[in-house]
Amino acid sequence: xxxxxxxxxxxxxxxxxxxxxxxxxxxxxxxxxxxxxxxxxxxxxxxxxxxxxxxxxxxxxxxxxxxxxxxxxxxxxxxxxxxxxxxxxxxxxxxxxxxxxxxxxxxxxxxxxxxxxxxxxxxxxxxxxxxxxxxxxxxxxxxxxxxxxxxx
Numbered sequence: 001x002x003x004x005x006x007x008x009x010x011x012x013x014x015x016x017x018x019x020x021x022x023x024x025x026x027x028x029x030x031x032x033x034x035x036x037x038x039x040x041x042x043x044x045x046x047x048x049x050x051x052x053x054x055x056x057x058x059x060x061x062x063x064x065x066x067x068x069x070x071x072x073x074x075x076x077x078x079x080x081x082x083x084x085x086x087x088x089x090x091x092x093x094x095x096x097x098x099x100x101x102x103x104x105x106x107x108x109x110x111x112x113x114x115x116x117x118x119x120x121x122x123x124x125x126x127x128x129x130x131x132x133x134x135x136x137x138x139x140x141x142x143x144x145x146x147x148x149x150x151x152x
Contacts (some may be wrong), residue, residue: 003057005048005066007040008032012065014039021027023047024057049078056084062094068102070117079115090151101144122149 007025036043074078076128105116
C-alpha cells in the first residue's frame with residue numbers, strides 16, 4: 001500500500017501501479033487532481049500541510065513517496081506537523097521515499113521563511129523513531145540524490 005503525495009501526472013505512480021495493489025494519491029491542485037485520475041482512481045484533493053485534511057488518510061502505508069517534503073510549506077510549524085504525520089502514517093518497517101532535488105524552496109505569497117531544506121534537518125527530526133538512508137552513490141550531475149526514511 002502506497003501513498004503518493006503530489007501525484008499529478010506522475011511517472012512514479014504509473015511505474016508502481018503494477019507493483020502495489022493500493023495507491024492513494026494526494027495533491028493540492030485541481031489540475032494535478034485531474035491528471036492524477038488518469039493514472040489512478042484513488043486521488044484526493046488534500047493539502048498535506050493541513051493536519052485535519054491530511055489526518056484523514058490511512059495510517060498503515062508500506063511506502064510514502066513525496067519528492068518535495070518542505071519546499072511548499074508556509075512555515076516550520078506546519079512542516080514539522082506534516083513530517084510527524086507522515087511518520088505516523090507509515091507501518092513499522094514502512095518507508096518514505098524522497099529526493100534531495102526537492103529540497104529547494106519555492107517562493108509564494110504565503111511563504112515567509114526559508115522553505116528550503118538540508119538533510120541534517122531530517123536527521124534531527126526523525127531520530128530515534130526512524131533510520132535515514134542517503135543514497136549519495138546515485139547522485140545526479142547536480143549532486144542531488146534519493147534517500148529513504150524507514151520507520152522502526
